[in-house]
Structure formats: structure tokens, C-alpha cells
Amino acid sequence: MASIFREVGETFSTLVQGFSVTFRNMFRKTVTENYPFEPVHFQPRYRGIHVLHRDESGLEKCVGCFLCAAACPANCIYIEAAENTDASRISAGERYASVYNIDYSRCIFCGYCVEACPTDAITHGHGFELATYDINSLIYRKEQLLEKQPVAPTAGR
Numbered sequence: 001m002a003s004i005f006r007e008v009g010e011t012f013s014t015l016v017q018g019f020s021v022t023f024r025n026m027f028r029k030t031v032t033e034n035y036p037f038e039p040v041h042f043q044p045r046y047r048g049i050h051v052l053h054r055d056e057s058g059l060e061k062c063v064g065c066f067l068c069a070a071a072c073p074a075n076c077i078y079i080e081a082a083e084n085t086d087a088s089r090i091s092a093g094e095r096y097a098s099v100y101n102i103d104y105s106r107c108i109f110c111g112y113c114v115e116a117c118p119t120d121a122i123t124h125g126h127g128f129e130l131a132t133y134d135i136n137s138l139i140y141r142k143e144q145l146l147e148k149q150p151v152a153p154t155a156g157r
């Protein structure tokens, strides 16, 4: 008998908890994004298309260490590393990523690659427009992910 009362009590409290969420949200102000006519507003922590960053001198932060690829549970990062030379310096480290691809048909936006990166070279941006009819175009190359080179200040400005 006691267990029946306990079960009824637990069910009642679970219902109250569940409906409290429903009722709280019923009276919240609704937010409608007028996409695609107006830009979408994101939470700062939103995980969108990755961005490969540059340092303050414009060099690529990625040093081709493969740690992000090793951490990726979806195995969707493909990197080829190459050596920097004095004549051609791409990153501040010994190596840089000559190829850096992310396959967005596999990426689950878990952020493990971002956490694994020792140089903060990769973060999630807010890009989200990935829909396509061609699965091959979901492989994003370094050129698409890399931050643009800062524009050198014009003399006399």
C-alpha cells in the first residue's frame, strides 16, 4: 500500500515538474528570426563552421600537429603538414598545414578539435549555411576555413 502512495506521489511531482516547464514557456516572449531577410542572432557559444585563425603578424596559428584530427570522434579532419622555410614562412612553428580539410557530412560539431588544439588555431565560428545538394561540397578546404589575411594599412592614412 505504501508503495502505491509513493508511486502516486512521485508521478504527481514529475507531472508538476514537467508542466511547470511547459507553462513557464507558454508565457515567455516568443522570438522569431526573420531569416533569410535579416541576420540570425546566435548565442556566443554557438558551434558553427570552423575558423582557422592567424596570429597578430598574419601567420597561420595552425602548426600541423594533427592533435585535432586525433581528437575528432567522427574522423572528419584531414591534414597534410609541411615544413616552414626561411624563404616561405606560413606559421610561427616548424610546420604548417599545407592541407586542412573538414568533412561537414561527418562533423558532429562536438568541439573536441577546438579543445585539443594547443595553439588556439581552430575555433567554431557562427557560419551555419551548409545545406547543399552536392555532398562533395561539404568538404571544406583550408582556403574556406582560414581567416582572411589582415589588410595592410595604406600609407598616408
Ligand code: SF4
Binding pocket: 071, 072, 073, 074, 075, 076, 077, 102, 106, 107, 108, 109, 110, 111, 112, 113, 114
Ligand atoms: S567538431 Fe567534433 S566532429 Fe567536428 S571536426 Fe571537430 S572534433 Fe571532429
Ligand code: SF4
Binding pocket: 061, 062, 063, 064, 065, 066, 067, 068, 069, 079, 097, 116, 117, 118, 119, 120, 121, 122
Ligand atoms: S588546428 Fe591546432 S590541433 Fe589541429 S593541426 Fe592545427 S595546431 Fe594542431
